[in-house]
Amino acid sequence: MQQRDFDIVIVGGGGAGLRAAIGAAEHAKEHKTPQRIALLSKVYPMRSHTVAAEGGAAAVTSAEDSHQAHFDDTVSGGDWLVEQGVVDYFVHHAYQELVQMERWGCPWSRKDDGQVQVRRFGGMKTARTWFAADKTGFHMLHTLFQTSLKYPEIERFDEYFVLDLAVHEGAVIGVIALQVATGELTLLRAKAVILATGGAGRLFRFNTNAGIVTGDGMAMAYRHGVALRDMEFVQYHPTGLPGSGILITEACRGEGGILLNKDGYRYLQDYGLGPETPLGKPENKYMELGPRDKLSQAFWQEQQAGRTGKFGDSDVVYLDLRHLGEKYILERLPFICELAKSYINVDPVKEPIPIRPAVHYTMGGIETDPLCETSIAGLYAAGECASVGLHGANRLGSNSLTELLVFGRLAGEQASKRAAQTEWADTRLLEAQAERQQATLARLCDGEGSGESWVELKHAMVQAMESGCGIYRTEEGMRHSLETMRQLRERYAKIRVNDTSKIFNTELLECIELGYGLDIAEASCLGALERRESRGAHQRLDEGMQKRDDVNYLKHSQVFYQGEAPAELRWQDVDVRFSAPAERAYGDAGKGGKV
């Protein structure tokens, strides 16, 4: 067993993890406290899911825009379930972070005069989304990764799968990881640990997420007693490709794409997002530029009314770009054209793209305070895995790439501060925990008992999540899903791995991920069931629960792990210090109001 010591260990090499690593390195340098930073990732950093983000990153940029406006959009977009102090910090640090990215070489798209260009995005009042063609996440991730190579103090552990945190007396003391290439366990002792492991979209069958987005970090923190917060809020993106779920970016609509049902009618005007905006003149918060939850819900309604088309065996509506003209489409949305042509054989220049909603983003996650620290001392979380309180009940597109930077950096700095004042724990404490891990692994591989198939369990999980926690939810559906998760967790104890090899055993990893997934799926179902109202991405069809209920539910849900016993839920107050809850309205209905 390898054992190494680091001041800071970062789990996750996506946007948040890399930004945290650089943030920590810079902070340490500035304070002349040399620190060694380990960056672990189960895939090479540039394979992280951030690479797939297409649309852009938001920050108040133009003179007409204001921090207040960005704040308002984010708060109302999140249906007031956001921590307002956090949002305030976020909107004030967003611009600086995007400029920093530019300074590191990110190839942002430009205006003719050489300034950075911004585009419109759903739910945002004005154009404030920075973009790099339609590969924003790709360019950001590669810029961060390449920049991280400048720092010799950052040591990467690529393809190390983190199995568990080591926690002692309420403080984190290190992590235990599996070197994928050799199957060897590695112990990393640390003074501070940052989780940046991304979301959990793979809990669902139909999603826009990469295969690695399995919620590992959430489960690790959760198992050590940190609350998972607001896990019932799962964002459906209205425009995924049928079949694969591959994302067609919101930027298509920002650039002027329109949504049609099978009759060629712009159905969004029927769902409180009208009046219809003229072709090629998209307007923020109207029609196609309404927020994602509303658009996905409108799809569901159209589907119920039988006005959706068919593509293969998926029900679909159509995203029409043709009026933008070939030249514009190819310049602004080249990746989309490539994707549509390859994966469904449709050329967006010539035909409308069939699309349907797909699970896209996990609003909830590891609960942290406004400085990214969790309830375990020295354990921080940032990025999609965290619930710092920015997104509430519904994330606005292009807020999360910025979140990775703002809170990645903050987490890095905080961790660096802590590491400067902390000592390593005794190695023997870690070794004891590692031995427990070894036993768990051995049990998985020896597969005693009935030898449950992980494939079956996984399919049962994603199916239950989709049917019970979809765009619209019912008491009965959620209850059933929650029951299913509890049964599946029991069956998981008898799971069997066929592959006995130590080298690059991906079957073993899938099984471990499934274990993580089942735990957080239970939390997600529990939160959903107990939230007896409709808010943001959580929409119920049950009688009397179709509206927002601020009296009882202007609260974060917190789910706590209880080992083999059913998880427990508590409610937590929301920080509403700046803006009192108001109606969340879009289209003309949103005019005049506070929004």
Next chain:
Amino acid sequence: MMEKLAINEHGPQHKQAFDEPLWWSLFSAGGVCFAVILPAVILFIAICLPLGLLPAGALSYERASNLLFSVPGFLFVGAVVCLPLFHAAHRLRHGLFDISVGNDILNKKLMYGAAALLSVLALGLVVAGMLR
């Protein structure tokens, strides 16, 4: 393994290759000549001429001598003989590496050496002709 790495860091392999730009420039210039000028040269001199397709006297001994042993002739030889020779030398050197024949350091010397020698010879012939 460590040893090999160490060599890469500090050993001769890490050195700047200041000669390569020279060979590559000659190779490129030769490539242009080979592509643009040589088709015509080969067609007229190596095919039409021996087949008697050129008008009588077009390349009689006198005319040929006058054309070649002159300043334009000197340039012609540079473009049609010398540069293409370096082009060939470069490709042969890399070709030998491609099929793992000999070793590159030696091949380099042999190939570029031969090209240089023949070039000097060719240009020397023109000068000799001009001084005659």
Next chain:
Amino acid sequence: MHKSSSQRLPPLKRNWWLKHRFFKLYMLREATVLPLVFFTLCLLAGMVALLQGADSWQGWIAFMGSPIVLLLNLLALAASLFHAATFFVLFPRVMPLRIAGHSLPDKAIVAGQWAGVVAVALLFFWLLGRA
């Protein structure tokens, strides 16, 4: 470090280029220099002959007319054209030309180079094609 890194594979076997059409074409392209070298040597011999006198020059022309030499030089002609075809398309990629901030289309550059070939041929025709 932490990984059994820097593993190196044994280099390719020398027949690697037989495995794929693309590589065979590459080798063919590289091999165009073989007939080129032959032709250049012929030309050198011709220059020596020219320096030696009229008889030698006539002898050289006769040598050039012998079937094998003729055949090899026909090959050299074909090689030069094949080389040209492969070389011209590379040029705009190595040196993208830009005029007033806009890059010249590759096709135009390739066409320009072929025009060069024709121009040189015409020059030779003008020089040698008339009595």
Next chain:
Amino acid sequence: MSTEQITTKSVSTNNTSIKHISVKRYLPDSSAEAYWQQYEMPVDDSTSLLDALNHIKEQLDSTLSYRWSCRMAICGSCGVMVNGIPKLGCKTFLRDYEGEIRIEPLSHFPVQRDLVVDMEIFLEHLAAVKPYLIDDNPVKPYDPKAPETYQQTPEQLARYKQFANCINCGLCYSACPQFGLNPEFLGPAALTLAHRYNLDSRDHGKKQRMTELNRHEGVWSCTFVGFCSQVCPKHVDPAAAVNQGKVEAAKHTLIALFKG
């Protein structure tokens, strides 16, 4: 508003057929030799090779190992040899193949297991060229309190944009015989990345990078085979970048010569 009636084209997902896929297996802890294994499965017109591998893993043989993540041709994980040509598994569609399909790990990299290769050399080469913006003497110093961007016109951006699209999939390394012949050759993607930064109007690190590029194992090992650009799934054209790098290296040498 009424757009014309939508033509519901269905990529015939029903067009299923049975295909055979042969995969080169290598399990170092049970046998030192690689062997071929055949799988048979139903595929339709939208089945990618990655879908097929996932089908094998879940339904036929859970011991098969390979890398994947985004399944949308952007993360660069899933490169394999398909009938001898390097390809992204998620961007290869079985509809395009008649007859046998042979899948092998990427060439020129040491195989770790099955379709998984050791990419460390690739990463070492990437890191060697200093692939980040170097601006020791910035025109405008960065001030966190009043941050300001550099200026870069769309034309300046266009000069390097294509070369910034590399997803580090390594296909070009499997395509390049010069890398196969000499793994110390920095190779197409690393040299392209260096060139990308050299072309960036905000960068001033060319001189530093040139000492890496202007080596025998730098740009000078490339013989413009060009297969790298042929297989690149993102149309980066690394061959062009590498060879433009030669021009730059030549200039660099000239300058060094004059400065003594």
